[in-house]
Amino acid sequence: MRVISAPVVPRLAAAILVLVGIQLGVLGARPAQAADPEQLDPDRVVRSVVGISAVVPPDSQSARTLGTDREGSGVVIDGSGLILTIGYTVMEASQIEVTAADGRSYPASMVAYDPVSGFGLLRAEMGFTAPWLRLATADAVKEGDTLLALSGGDNRSATAVKLVSKREFAGYWEYLLDEALFTFPPIRAFNGAALVNREGRLVGIGSLLVMEAVEGRGLPGNMFVPVSALEPILADLLAYGRRQEPARPWLGVTLREELGRLMVEKVSPRSPAESAGLRPGDWIVGVGGQRFSGLADFYRKLWGLGPAGVVVPLEVMRGATLTPVPVTSADRVRFLRLNPTL
Missing domain, CATH: 2.40.10.10 (Trypsin-like serine proteases)
Structure with missing residues (x-):
């Protein structure tokens, strides 16, 4: 068990009080006696944040790029030990452990992974307790805060x-x-x-x-x-482990944007792109008979062709040759081992 010295929590809470003082000064807040009724509780905030350790089988798809031993953080978001984190830390993990602010470690299980937002949800087990934080709305912050x-x-x-x-x-x-x-x-x-x-x-x-x-x-x-991206899908993630809407078409490529064109840097093994014959060094210049202005525009045109499984007509430059490459897309989640212990 990794043990974090107990004084760390009060030290961090005290540091947060200092930071909050700076923050309120920057934002020009009212004095404390006239402040909003909902105030930051430094001790609660510190204790709601946990450490996460994950072990991923070496034959998993993500192990090739993200490794097999991963460390990160997560935040408790309800009273039952539900923890929100970034999904790539725990994606395809066979073993997950969370470390509370007092240094105690607990096993955790994967609840959901959402490739669209990138969120992962865990639930800590074996008597884990910690304060939880409420979620802010989309307009809760502005540039300069x-x-x-x-x-x-x-x-x-x-x-x-x-x-x-x-x-x-x-x-x-x-x-x-x-x-x-x-x-x-x-x-x-x-x-x-x-x-x-x-x-x-x-x-x-x-x-x-x-x-x-x-x-x-x-x-x-x-x-x-x-x-704010979590609220519309939280019920689906808790009930089904994923959002209940048609999956986006996935190709299985790593792309680099240069002057509005996209170069294929990597092709995922066993992916639709590999099956279709795409290879590193190809330049994608069109999709579905349309040109695009950059990476974001390419994705929107790709996903606009239909759900996962749709055939994606790509136009690819290889040297001086323009080549049509139809790719039968897939659901990205089906290529991941989200239950690697089964």
Whole structure:
């Protein structure tokens, strides 16, 4: 069992009080006696953030890129031990353990994984208890707000960060958020970290370290997935382990955007793209008879062709030759071992 020294919690809570003082000063809040009735409770916030350790079988699809031993954070979001994290930390895990703020470790089971938002849900077991945080609404924060970023486990910390951008994010792994949250300065233990507002509500879950927190400027920071994306799908995730709507068509490619064109950098083994003959170095220049303006536009045109299983007509440049490559798409989740112990 990993043990975190007990004084860490009160030290972090005290640090949060200092950070909140800075935050309220930055935001020009009213004095405490006239403040909003819902106030940040530093001790509760610290204890709601847990560390996560996951072991993934080496023959799993994600082990090739994410490794077999993963560490991250998560946030307790209800009184039954339900924990929200970023999905790639626990995806395909055969063993998951959460570490509470007092250093005690508990086994946890996977509840759901949502490839659209990127969220993962766990439930801690064997007597786990911890305070939980309420979720913030989509309009709870604005650019310029000072927030708290908290990590759990061996990297337990609390850092004041500024929300420097709210904008679209397109990932090279067939992933798109209509609106993501970008913060500065960067924190190192970002995956699954909690982004908390001045009322102590959870605003976002840490996903990435980025080199441009502000578009067009070389300002490093972190990308957080807003928790407002969870509310519409939470009931489905708890009941079925996934959202109950037609799955998006998945190709199985890693893409790099250059001047509006997309180069295939990697092709996932046994994926639809591999079956169709796509290979690294191919340039995708059209989809469904349409041109596109970049990665996000490509995804929207791809997903607009129909649900998973639809044949995706790609136009591919190989050298100087334009080649049609039809790809029979698939449901990404069916290629993952989300119950690897079975």
